[in-house]
Amino acid sequence: xxxxxxxxxxxxxxxxxxxxxxxxxxxxxxxxxxxxxxxxxxxxxxxxxxxxxxxxxxxxxxxxxxxxxxxxxxxxxxxxxxxxxxxxxxxxxxxxxxxxxxxxxxxxxxxxxxxxxxxxxxxxxxxxxxxxxxxxxxxxxxxxxxxxxxxxxxxxxxxxxxxxxxxxxxxxxxxxxxxxxxxxxxxxxxxxxxxxxxxxxxxxxxxxxxxxxxxxxxxxxxxxxxxxxxxxxxxxxxxxxxxxxxxxxxxxxxxxxxxxxxxxxxxxxxxxxxxxxxxxxxxxxxxxxxxxxxxxxxxxxxxxxxxxxxxxxxxxxxxxxxxxxxxxxxxxxxxxxxxxxxxxxxxxxxxxxxxxxxxxxxxxxxxxxxxxxxxxxxxxxxxxxxxxxxxxxxxxxxxxxxxxxxxxxxxxx
Ligand SMILES: *[C@@H]1O[C@H](CO)[C@@H](O)[C@H](O)[C@H]1NC(C)=O
Ligand SMILES: *[C@@H]1O[C@H](CO)[C@@H](O)[C@H](O)[C@H]1NC(C)=O
Ligand SMILES: *[C@@H]1O[C@H](CO)[C@@H](O)[C@H](O)[C@H]1NC(C)=O
Ligand SMILES: *[C@@H]1O[C@H](CO)[C@@H](O)[C@H](O)[C@H]1NC(C)=O
Ligand SMILES: *[C@@H]1O[C@H](CO)[C@@H](O)[C@H](O)[C@H]1NC(C)=O
Ligand SMILES: *[C@@H]1O[C@H](CO)[C@@H](O)[C@H](O)[C@H]1NC(C)=O
Numbered sequence: 204x205x206x207x208x209x210x211x212x213x214x215x216x217x218x219x220x221x222x223x224x225x226x227x228x229x230x231x232x233x234x235x236x237x238x239x240x241x242x243x244x245x246x247x248x249x250x251x252x253x254x255x256x257x258x259x260x261x262x263x264x265x266x267x268x269x270x271x272x273x274x275x276x277x278x279x280x281x282x283x284x285x286x287x288x289x290x291x292x293x294x295x296x297x298x299x300x301x302x303x304x305x306x307x308x309x310x311x312x313x314x315x316x317x318x319x320x321x322x323x324x325x326x327x328x329x330x331x332x333x334x335x336x337x338x339x340x341x342x343x344x345x346x347x348x349x350x351x352x353x354x355x356x357x358x359x360x361x362x363x364x365x366x367x368x369x370x371x372x373x374x375x376x377x378x379x380x381x382x383x384x385x386x387x388x389x390x391x392x393x394x395x396x397x398x399x400x401x402x403x404x405x406x407x408x409x410x411x412x413x414x415x416x417x418x419x420x421x422x423x424x425x426x427x428x429x430x431x432x433x434x435x436x437x438x439x440x441x442x443x444x445x446x447x448x449x450x451x452x453x454x455x456x457x458x459x460x461x462x463x464x465x466x467x468x469x470x471x472x473x474x475x476x477x478x479x480x481x482x483x484x485x486x487x488x489x490x491x492x493x494x495x496x497x498x499x500x501x502x503x504x505x506x507x508x509x510x511x512x513x514x515x516x517x518x519x520x521x522x523x524x525x526x527x528x529x530x531x532x533x534x535x536x537x538x539x540x541x542x543x544x545x546x547x548x549x550x551x552x553x554x555x556x557x558x559x560x561x562x563x564x565x566x567x568x569x570x571x572x573x574x575x576x577x578x579x580x581x582x583x584x585x586x587x588x589x590x591x592x593x594x595x596x597x598x599x600x601x602x603x604x605x606x607x608x609x610x611x612x613x614x615x616x
Contacts, residue, residue, distance in 0.1 A: 265614055266313055266315055266317035266319070266610070267313060267314070267315045267317075268311070268313050268315075268319060268558070268562075268607050268610070269558035269559075269560075269561055269562075270313065270314040270315070270561060271311055271312050271313040271314045271315075271319075271561075271562065272311075272312055272314070272516075272518070272519050272565070273309040273310070273311060273312070273516035273562070273565055273566070274309065274310060274311075274312045275308060275309060276308060276309060276310040277308045278307065278308060279307070279308060279309060279310040279321065280307045280308075280309070280310075280598045280599060280600070280602045280603075281307050281598060282322065282353075282354055282357055282598055282602065283353040283354060283356065283357040283598055284357075285297065285298065285353060285597040285598060286298045288349075288352065288353035288356055288357075288597075289363070290349045290353060290597045291345070291349065291597075292577070293571060293575040293576070293591060293594070294346065294349070294571055294575070294591075294594050294595070294596055294597045294599075295596075295597060296571050296574045296596035296597075296599070297596075298577065299571065299574040299575070299576060299577045299578065299579070300574060300577060300578045300579070301571070301572075301574040301596070303514055305514055305515065305568070306514075306566075306568045306569045306596065306599060306600070307598060307599070309516055309566075309600075310603070311562050311603045311606070319603075319606055319607065319610070320606065320609075320610070321606065322354050322602060322605055322606045322609060323609065324354060324355045324357065324358035324359055325358065325359075326609065326613060327354075327355065327605075327609045327612070327613075328355060328359060328380055328382070328383040328385055329383065330609070330612045330613045331383070331385050331429070331430060331612060332383045332384060332385065333383070333384045333385070334385060334386075334429035334430060335385075335386045335388065335427050335428050335429050335430070336351075336385065336386065336387045336388070336428075336429070336430040336432070337387075337388045337389070337390060337421070337424070337428045337430065337431050337432065338351075338387075338388070338389040338390070338432045338434065339389075339390045339392050339395065339418075339421045339431060339432070339433050339434070339435075339478075340390075340392060340393065340395065340432075340433055340434035340435035340493075341391075341392075341393035341434065341435045341436065341437050341438055342393075342437070342593075342594060343434050343435075343436075343437065343493070343496050343593075343594065344389060344390075344432065344433075344434035344435065344493070345376075345389050345391070346594045346595055346597070346601050347432065347434060347493065347601055347604050347605065347608075348376070348387065348388075348389035348432075349376075349389075349597055350595075350597055350598070350599075350601045350602050350604065350605055351387060351605045351608070352376075352378045352387055353597060353598070354602060354605055355378075355380055355385075355387070356378075359380055359382050359383070360380070360381065360382065361378050361379065361380050361381075362378065362379045362381065363376075363377075363378055364377040364378060364379050364386070365377040374390075374391035375388070375389065375390055375391060375420060376388065376389050377389075388424070390418070390420050390421040390424070391418075391420075392417070392418035392420070392421050392435070393435055393437070393438035394410070394412045394418070394435065394438055394439070394443075394470075394474055395417065395418065395433065395435050395474040395475065395477070395478045396412055396413055396414050396415075396416060396417060396418060396473075396474045396477060396478070397412070397413040397416045397417065397418050397419060397422075398410050398411065398412045398413070398418065398443075399411045400443075401441065401442075402438060408442075409441070409442040409443055409444065409457055410438070410441060410442070410443040410444070411443070411444050411446065412443050412444070412445050412446065412470065412474075413446045413447075413448070414445055414446065414447055414452070414470060414473045414474055414477060415446075415447050415448055415477060416477070417477065417478055417481050422481065425481060425482060425485060426485045426486060428482075428486075428488060429486070429487075429488050429489070430488065430489050430490075430491065430612065431482055431488060431489070431490045431491065432491045432492075432493055432557070432608065433475070433478060433490065433491070433492050433493065434492075434493035434496075435471075435474070435475075436471065436495045436496075436531050436535075437498075437593065439455075439467040439470060439471045439474075439531075440455075440456070440467055441455075441456065442454070442455060442456040442457040443455050443456070443457065443470070444457060444460065444462070445465060445470050452465065453465030453469075453470075455467055455470065467531075468530055468531075468534060471531060471534055472534045472537075472538060475492070475534065475535060475538040476538055476541070476542075479538060479539070479541075479542040479554070480542075482552065483542060483545065483546055483550075483552050486551075487551035487552065488551075488552055488553070489552075489553045489555060489611075489612065490539075490542075490552060490553065490554050490555070491555045491556075491557050491608060491611060492535045492536075492538070492539045492554070492555070492556050492557065493535075493557040493559055493604060494531075494532045494535050494536065494556065494557065494558045494559055494560045495528055495531035495532050495535065495560050496559055496560065496563040496593075496595075497524065497525075497528045497560065497563055497564040498592050498593045499511040499513075499566075499567040499570060499592040500590075500592045500593075501513075501567065501592075504590075505590060505592075506587040506588060506589065506590060507586075507587070507588075507590060508572065508573040508579070508580075508584060508585070508588040508590055510572065510590045510592050511567050511568075511570045511572045511590070511592035512572060513567040513568045514568050515568055516565045516566050516567070516568060516569075517564070517565040517566075517567060518565075521565075522564055522565060522567075524560065524561070524564055528560060528564065529560075532558070532560040535556065536556050536558070539554045539555070539556045540554075542554045555611045557604060557607055557608055557611060559603075559604050559607070562600070562603060563595075563600065566595070566600040567592070569595045569596055569599045569600035569601075570591055570592045570593065570594065570595060570596065571591040571594065571595075571596055572590050572591065572592060573588050573589070573590050574596075575589060575590065575591035575594075576588075576589060
């Protein structure tokens with residue numbers, strides 16, 4: 204999917220050729236199998252090898268994390284039991300029978316030479332004591348939120364405050380960590396902006412997106428949010444009709460309608476700008492923008508069980524970002540900078556970029572692949588099988604996003 208539109212982002216023929224891919228992606232994005240787990244309190248786990256810890260090397264030094272390489276570090280991300288934590292089953296790779304576990308044995312080594320400390324639940328909770336930490340965006344926002352909830356739950360008691368009745372969609376979830384009076388929430392808003400249609404109901408043909416307004420649910424809670432992590436991008440590639448109020452400003456990948464195709468970049472930028480403006484008022488807070496996380500459907504097939512079958516990270520230089528990935532990453536960085544400028548350096552709202560594009564691009568091995576379903580090969584290997592090369596396994600490389608988030612939230616101002 205990502206490779207497809209990136210070749211000719213605006214060409215209708217490419218979109219038609221990719222139609223099958225887009226449909227399959229939508230299935231991944233919204234309708235994976237229902238979760239039945241309902242974990243309440245998660246026990247302390249024995250996963251972490253206490254001798255393997257870099258906690259002492261952290262503590263607020265600033266470091267550039269966006270460039271680097273993955274280095275072998277046995278057990279580094281074996282920090283929680285995702286089944287006990289109740290994550291979305293499609294990302295619970297161990298439960299689903301994934302036999303190779305090497306993807307749990309890597310840590311991110313920043314090129315700058317500094318060490319990225321391992322996640323420290325106590326330090327994280329202390330940094331956000333009494334606060335509401337929210338994730339707003341698409342299923343990658345949820346992936347990161349579930350990772351954080353599990354990393355914290357592995358060390359401290361937590362309560363599931365809310366899960367949508369439609370459990371399989373996990374559109375809104377909230378966890379409480381009473382020892383530190385911390386709340387963690389995730390809000391489904393794949394366009395950040397208000398949207399109806401496909402993103403709410405998979406059987407609808409396209410999305411109607413209102414770029415002038417934030418999505419209702421997070422907008423209603425915005426004034427309670429102290430830390431907001433925004434993470435969106437993958438839905439922008441689907442067909443949509445974009446509005447400014449009641450006026451149609453353009454469409455994307457929707458040749459049947461007689462409107463200009465405005466592509467994905469401009470609505471993406473507008474959605475971020477509008478969201479940052481909304482978050483610039485109300486209360487002092489930290490707004491963190493997670494950059495685009497590339498997919499690894501290496502042969503452009505979303506139903507091929509070998510689409511992301513690599514067993515190790517890419518090495519430096521082995522995988523370059525494509526045009527789409529670079530563009531979506533740049534837009535997020537530019538909008539974060541613009542928002543910071545608008546509010547000045549003394550502003551009570553802090554804008555930070557959590558730049559994961561490179562480190563995520565280097566992890567083709569960290570996705571569920573066919574292990575988005577339980578025991579996928581129980582009846583043999585089929586030529587066509589549901590495959591997820593977009594989200595990350597939990598535990599998995601997405602835990603590193605939260606290691607960096609911790610550094611952002613604890614660094615000196
Ligand atoms: C912890 O890790 C160290 C270094 O990798 C290793 O020597 C030690 O045996 C491990 N301990 C346990 C209990 O796994
Ligand atoms: C994770 O927890 C579940 C119960 O919730 C248990 O059945 C499973 O064996 C555990 N997995 C590991 C690897 O400890
Ligand atoms: C979803 O859309 C379909 C077709 O437009 C409609 O029949 C169905 O009732 C909708 N479902 C929900 C839950 O709104
Ligand atoms: C939306 O419409 C308003 C008022 O008509 C206008 O001021 C604004 O610039 C428009 N926004 C965009 C992104 O077109
Ligand atoms: C589509 O738009 C063009 C230019 O605005 C117009 O000339 C044409 O008649 C429209 N076609 C339909 C079917 O509305
Ligand atoms: C940030 O800027 C917006 C307008 O651009 C303003 O409404 C808001 O009050 C500012 N917020 C802070 C905290 O300075």
